[in-house]
Structures are given as C-alpha cells and as structure tokens.
Amino acid sequence: MPPPILELSRVTKHFGGLTAVNQVDLVLYRGEILGLIGPNGAGKTTLFNMIAGFHKPSKGRILFKGMDITGMKPHKICKLGIARTFQITKPLKKLTTLENVMVGALPKEKTVPGARERALNILKLMGLDHRASLPAGTLTPGEKKRLEMARALATDPSLLLLDEVMAGLTPTETQDMLELLRKIEAQGISMVVVEHNVKGVIRIAHRMVALNYGQKIAEGPPHEVITHPEVIKAYMGEEGPCFE
Ligand SMILES: Nc1ncnc2c1ncn2[C@@H]1O[C@H](COP(=O)(O)OP(=O)(O)OP(=O)(O)O)[C@@H](O)[C@H]1O
Ligand SMILES: [Mg+2]
8 A cells, every 4th residue: 555645634624503524534545546425515625625725624634745734824735735626617717728827837837938838738638738828718617627627737736636527527528537537647646536426436536435414424445435325325315417
C-alpha cells in the first residue's frame, strides 16, 4: 500500500444547529482515485470545502502528506498541492479560456510566457485548445466543466478534488471525462471524485465512500459500496441517474 496523501480524522462541520459533516474519518493513498457519493445535502461539498480551506472544521484534523493543514487558508493549501473544482462552474467569463487557465498557472510558472505554455498544454490535454481564444463565458456547460479542471490542473496539484464533473454530461461526454481522469491518474495525481453519476464513478474509482446526513455510511470497493443496504436506503426516493 502506498503512503497516505490525505488523512481526515473525526472531521466535523456545524452550521448553526445543523451538522453538515459528522466525525468523518477518511484516508486517501497516493495515486488513488476515491469516489465520494451520497444523496443531496449529504455533506460532500462541505467536506471538500474543509479540505481546501474554504471552511474551517468545527472539529477534527486534516493531514496532507503528513502535515496538519486543518484551518489553513485556501491559497496556502493550494500552494501545498491541493486543487479543487467548484460544483457550480466559476470561470472568469470575460477572460479567454486560455487566460483563465493562465491565472492558475502563474503562481507556479512565475513568467507570463511560461504560464501561457503550461496553460496551452493543459488545454490540449483537456481537449479545449480549439477554444483557447474565446471568452470563457461562451463555452458549453460540458466545456466549462473541463475548463474548471484545467484551471485546477494549472496549479500543478498532487491532489485534485473534483466536485460533480460528470453531472449533466451526455453519455459521450461522460466517456470523454472518464478518459481524461485516466490521463490525470497516469500523471500520478491522486483524486477524490464527488459524483451523483454513480454509474460513471464506479468505472474509475479504486475505492468508494458514501455519506448520508454528514456521516460515513459505507466504504470499500465500488460494487460493495453501491450495493450496501445503507447506501440503497439513503438513495431511495432520490431521482436521477444513480442506480438505473
Ligand atoms: N455555508 C453553509 N451554511 C449553512 N448550511 C450549509 C452551508 N453549506 C452547506 N450547508 C448545508 O450543509 C448540508 C450539506 O451540504 P453540502 O452542500 O455539503 O451537500 P452535498 O452532499 O454537496 O449535496 P449536493 O449533492 O446537493 O451537492 C446541507 O444541509 C446544506 O444545506
Ligand atoms: Mg455538493
């Protein structure tokens, strides 16, 4: 087993009287793709927000490469090598696709030509190079998801947190996205993949964790997790593509 890259112990987040994440323990090993599933409101995005420093945990510890990053500011965590995408895509609409990615690449590359080259390479990887000079606001929803990933990759992460990058994609786009994730995996980048598209995520995840009402209800190999009675119960009454 490779060493862990990310370790969460008893991570908890309260919003007033609501416990959005409740005592979650989680380990991600280097090079691993962990699928994180759970119905709406389960606490998946809140967990990402705590790992990436957007929310301070109410309780618990988060270690990245053995270093305690609990409560650190987002830019510091990003510098250490954690990048995330947003569930609701947030491109800088007036900047071009290329410029959007350059913004992510600049802190790492220091020079504009260096950032430009790095950004172009990433756009190529993401199949967005033909959109490089268009304003990001004009991209299709599927392209915006890939731009989000490109911006995250531009920061040169060793851990990538992906929030619903397959949501709303056509079957062909989902297939393309899975291939992209495999390319990212081949670069040695570890990933946590939050998905409602369970059919998609089980094809890529090495291991899965399911949350419900902020608590971990199942963990293990993908097929074990999606057939776990607690997981099936949690998804009952939910619409969507989950188990069809
Ligand atoms: N900033 C906030 N302030 C108050 N409550 C919040 C905040 N962010 C999230 N919550 C609440 O915390 C719970 C978990 O929300 P979260 O967004 O983490 O769920 P999720 O699993 O990502 O859901 P979805 O699948 O719909 O994206 C929900 O009840 C949500 O309303
Ligand atoms: Mg969410």
